[in-house]
Amino acid sequence: MPKQPDLDQTFHALADPTRRAVLSALAEGEKSVGDLAAPFGMALPSFMQHLKVLEEGQLIRTEKRGRRRMCRLDPARFAEAKEWMEAEHQRWTARLGRLGAYLDRKDNLQ
Template identity: 50%
Template sequence: MLNQSDPLDMTFQALADTTRRTLLVQLSRGPASVTDLARPLAMSLPAVMQHLAVLEQAGLVQSQKVGRVRTCRMAPNALSQAEQWISARRAEWEGHFDRLGDYLETMKKEATPNDDGN
């Protein structure tokens, strides 16, 4: 079950499933009814609705029911918190790699024989 206390955990848990990522790709093209979202998937409508509920709980999707039609859309800035977290981790690792590159360059220069034969 999703950890209700941390929105970032909920986002990553929602994104961990292939079907939910597929639904988000479909919704990135624009709003769609649950029926339209379910059509290309090899699963029942109730199963698709369960996946959409997880996405909605994570704040990635919003839905609205008008009459008998439930229309879903990606939530504005849905992935911004996850994107910020990933960007911060990327920046940390790039810093590590930059320092490693500097160190390796220093080691290479120290290992290169001097021009005077020593």
């Protein structure tokens, strides 16, 4: 199970629609910062802040190549977040199932 601070950073990074759009773009493959920033129409320093949050959340990796900074997804953190969400889903599904069974028994007693 992933550590809580790691999950906190991951979900913080995913909480912003701009950052989620960047991740969707990177799902198609590696891209330069300039190519990623172009559709958003924001100042490069503001866009770089989004990339910093994604990198701190370990959702992307960046690498300097000559004069360009390239970005790509880092799939390991996605797997950890998915594992946590699936465990929570199973736990809550079981709890809601038990609640439903209890309510059914209670209705049958009345």
